[in-house]
Amino acid sequence: MIESIEPRLCSIGIAITASQAAYVGISIQNKDSHDMPGNRKEAQPNILKITCHDLGQHIGCYGIPTVRTPNIDRIAETGIRFENSFCVAPQCSPSRASMVTGRYPHNNGVMGLTHGDFAWDLNRNERHLAGLLSDAGWRSVLVGLQHETQDPERMFDEIVTTSDQCEIVADHAAAFLDNRRDANQPFYIQLGFTEPHREPRSSSGFGKMPSDHSEKATFPEYLVDEPDAQDEMMAFEGAIHRVDTAIGHVLEALDEASRTEETLILMTTDHGIPFPRAKCSPYDPGIETCFIIRWPGGPLPRGKTYDEMISNIDLLPTVLDLVDHPIPETIQGLSFAPLLTDSGSYQTRTKIFGEMTYHDYCDPRRWIRTNKYKLIINFTTALSFMNPSQTWRPKAVSRDPPDPALEYHKPVELYDLDEDPMETNNLAEHSEYEPIRRDMLTRLHRWMKETEDPLLNGIPAPPMHERALSTLRNERK
Incomplete structure (x- = not known):
């Protein structure tokens, strides 16, 4: 099994490094906080980046009627959804690395998986979105899964103790938001969910199933619709429903902390769904990704869908552009912030x-x-x-x-x-x-x-x- 997640290593007495622990979501790291009164940047939003594993565009707001994703759909209904969003790489680590560096995998150093003996990693001088925002005054926090580096401790101000189960990850994110009700410093939370990644050792193949999962799944045209395959797709949709519920818990916590209006939310995934001729392939089912953005108190429209083609290498420059932060010259992605704010000169992507x-x-x-x-x-x-x-x-x-x-x-x-x-x-x-x-x-x-x-x-x-x-x-x- 290439990408199994083993969160119980510490409990059974196996020693692991901080980097390994961060991959499976069981470490905590805190740098010295610069969260002092009056340190809040004027008019700068909090940033919540939500990344699910292997989700593709298999959610309700992208036209999948059998999967229950009311919380993700709500972000889209009150924000912006991109119909033609693609990743630069149809694998986990290279895609994620490009998202958070704005650079192609062969330039940022992550041309393969980062965990275990695969051991690819970001170049030592590579700038991560978390570090760029931290240097500019945000408190950068990792909650849950990351899969772009072996050394997240040097990227984030804080790594929150988590589990790989989406419900526990959401609990920790909610607790963090509750504890920061009165904080002045804006935060950048990178919220990572393992789901709906495969869990081959589970009976369903995708972990525990919600009790109200659908009895029929939406089947892609490029796969043969057979009974066993239907069971597998239903389990996949069940895992999506689980992670959507967890995302709803975090959105509620954001509301309760009175942070919704001032928080820029980015909802996305690393690549296409984990089925043949999708994930790990360059065909559209492998490179299509959901990309939803919302900023209620900011200059973005609500309830709008764009057909413009974007690449996930564009995420970093777009975020920096939206918060008026200089975009480093080494960035290879293109900001589509001018498209969203109807200001400046938008450079239309004609190719990815x-x-x-x-x-x-x-x-x-x-x-x-x-x-x-x-x-x-x-x-x-x-x-x-x-x-x-x-x-x-x-x-x-x-x-x-x-x-x-x-x-x-x-x-x-x-x-x-x-x-x-x-x-x-x-x-x-x-x-x-x-x-x-x-x-x-x-x-x-x-x-x-x-x-x-x-x-x-x-x-x-x-x-x-x-x-x-x-x-x-x-x-x-």
């Missing part, structure tokens, strides 16, 4: 770039997506997509390819997203699409060169490579 290098194994892929086309270039002949089911016997299987164990990457993939939204008809070798193929390849290659993608010079070695070499050197001694 994405990447995958490592997850369960090395599978380097790069892509460019416009509103109409997507081009993917593959650097190995790996299987057609990486299976995120965390089991040798997946209950849900893809419609295309019908037998993914026998299908391998083509060098180039090109899809017309208007005519073929499921991305099953590869046009890369069709002569009539040669001009589009050439143009998309040129733009993708230019982006890789401009961002100094190491993949241009060969596949980057993973952290385990150096450990293996070190072991061999020691063995020779």
Whole structure:
């Protein structure tokens, strides 16, 4: 099991480092507080960033009728929802790292998972959103799961004691808000929920089920709708309902602390849902993400949906822009704050770039997506997509390819997203699409060169490579 969460390690007497403990949500870290009377920045909002694992856009306000998400839907109804929001990487750590640094995974250092022996991590000089806001006067607090670094202690002012269960995480967030009713210093809370990530060792595959879960789930077109797969999708929707209830608890605490009006809320996820041809793949089901933003007392509209295309690398510059904080020159994302506030010059995104290098194994892929086309270039002949089911016997299987164990990457993939939204008809070798193929390849290659993608010079070695070499050197001694 690649990404299992084991919150009971300490209780059974296994020693773990502070960084490992922070990943499973059982450490506490407090830096010296600069929360002094009168230190509250004038007109600066509190910031609450809510991130769920593996959620994609599988929630009510994105058109999924069978999943119960009244609290997330309420944020959208009173805020802003982006219909075309995508991540830069369809895996956990690289996507999250880009969100909080505003830089691509191959630039910020996180080209694979950060936990355990995977051991990828942010560059030592990388600036995290928490640190930028802390330096500007916010108190930065981690409540719950983070998956972008092995060393969260250097990123946050405070790490709150938590559990990986969403109900406990929400309790700790509510307690924090209650304790800060009279605090003058604005806060940045990074609230991370494990749910609805898979829990393969649980009977449902997604942890405990709420008693009122639906008897029928909404099934994506790209999966085969079979009884076992329906059971799995219902369990997934049950986990979503659980985390939505936990989010509702935090929203209530925000209300009770009289902080709602002055709090900028960002509700999002890391990538698409944890099913075949979604998570760990560059197709839209793998890179589509919910993105909802609300600031009742700020200059943002309410109850509005935008069709503009955004990337989650844009989150950091947008937040900094909204709170009038300078955006560092090294940031690669684009602020869409001018679109929300109807001020300044909004730079419309006509394309987004994405990447995958490592997850369960090395599978380097790069892509460019416009509103109409997507081009993917593959650097190995790996299987057609990486299976995120965390089991040798997946209950849900893809419609295309019908037998993914026998299908391998083509060098180039090109899809017309208007005519073929499921991305099953590869046009890369069709002569009539040669001009589009050439143009998309040129733009993708230019982006890789401009961002100094190491993949241009060969596949980057993973952290385990150096450990293996070190072991061999020691063995020779």
